[in-house]
Amino acid sequence: MRNMLLFLCLVLLSASATAQQKISVTFPKSLENTSLDGRLLVMLSTDSTTEPRNQVRDEVTTAQIFGIDVNEWKPDSPATIDANVFGYPIKSLKDIPAGTYYAQAVLHRYETFKRKDGHTVKLPMDRGEGQNWRTAPGNLVSNVVKVQLDPKKTDALKLTLDKKNPPLPEPKDTKFIKHIKMQSKLLTEFWGRPMFLGAHILLPDGFEEHPEARYPLMVFHGHFPADFSGFRETPPPADMDTTDYIERFRLYGYKKIQAQEAHNFYKTWTSKNFPRFIVIEIQHANPYYDDSYAVNSANLGPYGDAITYELIPYIEKQFRGIGQGWARFLYGGSTGGWEALAAQVFYPDEYNGCFAACPDPIDFRAYTTVNIYNDKNAYYQEGTFRKTLRPGKRDYLGHVSAMLMDMNHKELAIGTNSRSGDQWDIWEAVYSPVGENGYPKPIWNKLTGEIDKAVAAYWRENYDLQHIIQRDWAKLGKKLQGKIHIYCGDMDNYYLNNAVYLMEETLKSLDNPKADAEVRYGDRFEHCWNGDPSVPNYISRLRYNTMYVPKILERIEKTAPAGADLKSWRY
Structure with missing residues (x-):
């Protein structure tokens, strides 16, 4: 009898757990008359001023989001968000307070890739938006619906994906700005389908009037x-x-x-004494992120080689670039800062200097606030009697607005297998080996934060820039001497200055030859300080294309080989 009562109690508890309000989502045949793969996302918000899909963020002002993978999802067939679906910031639908919410659903569509390495994976192909699930053309979206949510109820709230994100217009050429796109042989071979690289190109003043000129290239x-x-x-x-x-x-x-800064740049660019360069911004959005980090990767493919050996020569040939390493320079901030330094390190003969501002972690002993080699858990420090969560974002006064765990849990709700299209997932996709399932092998358990030391060791040998420079200085030293410039605010919002400190120690210690590197810090400057302490971040971030020019010219004059063209572009 006692066992029977215990069994009945368990049945009732199980029924209670499942008899909770759910959210049911469908799409009609009139919108898509075929089955679809992707990530179904449902957002809840109490803010009616903008769509919930545009309110998902790291800070406490975020909307609620839930996500599930759907495979061969058929029209008019409901997909369900229930209490078992992982959410951010509240983990389960059953814990959402009863009340009035604005609800919205999005299907981030996946496509099937049969890669060269033999793996078949489902990923969201970039469709011209820069890998953004909110705006990706073709993604299915619902209208915003006002709903009454009560976890104690058993009925299903119903949402219908009733529209698609529209295509995005292509940018138009002007006298100064041109746009190119080319199919990459290397990337096409890796991904098993046509893959393209693009670039926006700023031509120098007088380009048409001086057909004899050949120009240095700024990336x-x-x-x-x-x-x-x-x-x-x-x-x-x-x-x-x-x-x-x-x-x-x-x-x-x-x-x-x-707008005023942009016009000021135009006036500087066309002024009489400004040197004539070509500047390019690269489009290398891919199935994991809005860019590739400009290096070769087991999961993304040979983007480093494709950019350096396919795209850049293509541009230089079409727009009369000098086409030699002494006349190419790299700069950028944040992701672009890491890319500038990484491309210089991995392709030392192809570029003559890098200016890396607020770079993403360049030493994984300070992977923001985590030491992936020594720490056991990414999300918290643990002592005998307590745990302390690691911060993920701060302001210049040190006030913390997001924890590292929360930032990663947001990504986990948006996409499994490093498919959120967000920051931590792209680092993982670029730096990690391929897992048995064909997706990036996680650096840590996305839910718990437990670090995989084998993956950390792989990262160290392949992408830890500080370690690689120190390890390989005997062969890199003469090729990198005088080429490295790093700038970072000492109150970077994402703690990126911590890795810069470690890199600086290494650069100062190098010998035979000396690194002759420049490392500078902005006092109390946030992300993304790029080297000018005389103006606020919101101004200096708009001046990348002019602020390094004096140092670039000095470098060219110092290192150009005998007989190099130093005159045709100085009209």
Whole structure:
């Protein structure tokens, strides 16, 4: 009898756990008359001013999000978000407080790739948006619906994916700005389908009038550029609206500031004594992120080789670049800062200097706030009697706005297997070996934070830039001497200055030859300080294309080989 009562109690508890409110999502045949693969995302928000899909973020102001993988999902067949589905920041639907919410659903569509390495994987192909699930053309989206949520109820809230994100227009050429796209043989072979690289190209003043000129090339690395930004031939209207507010800089009217800086750059670019260069911004969005980190990767393919040996020579041939390593330079901030330094290290003969601002972690002993080699867990420090969560984001006063665990859990809700299209997942996709399932092998358990030391060792030997420079200095030293410039605010929002300190120690210790590197810090400057202490971040970040020019010219004059063309581009 006692066993029977215990059994009945367990049945009732199980029924109670399943008899909770769910969210049911469908799409009609009229929208897509075929089965679909992807990640179904459902967002809840109490803020009606913007769509919930645009409110998912690291900070406490985030919307709630849940996600499930769907495979061969058929029209009119419901997919269900229930209490067992992982969510961020609240982990389960059953724990959402009862109340009124604005709900929205998105299907981030996946495609099937049969890669050269024999793995078949399902991933979201970039469709011109820069790997963004919110705006990717063809993604299915629901209208925002006002709902009453009560976890104690048993009925299903119903959402319908009733529209698609529209295609995005291609940028148009102008006198100064051109756009190219080329199919990469290397990437096409790796991914098993046609893969392309693109670039936005800023031509020098007088390009058409001086057909004899051959130009140095500046590679401005960074996140996916929809077009060449920061260049404007006309000044902003005097009465341009200045009511826009940017929280990052706590500033009104930033759009007008950007427009004025863009016009100022145009005036500098076309001025009589400014040196004539070609500047390019690369489009290398891929199935994992808005760019590739410009290196070869087991999971992304040979993007480093494709950019350096396919794309750049293609551009130089078409637009009369000098086409030699002494006349190529790299710069960028954040992701672009890491890329600039990495490309210089991995292709030391192909580039003549890098200017790496606020670079993503360049020493994995300071992978933001984690030492992946010594720490056991990425999300917290653990003592005998307590655990302390690791911070992930701060301001210049040290106030923490997000924990590292929360940032990773957000990504886990958006996508499994490193498919969120966000920051921690792309680091993992670029740096990790391929796992048995064909996806990147995790550096740590995304749910618990437990670090995989074997993966950490792989990262160290292949992508830890500090370790690689120190390990290989005997063969790299003469090729990198005088080429490395690093800048970082000492209150970087993502603690990126910690790795710069470690890199600086190594660079100072190197000998035979000396590194002759430049490392500078901005006092109390946040992400992404790029070397100018005389103006705020919100201004200096708009001046990459001019601020390093004096040092580039000095480097060219010092290192150009005998007989090099130093005159045709100085008109």
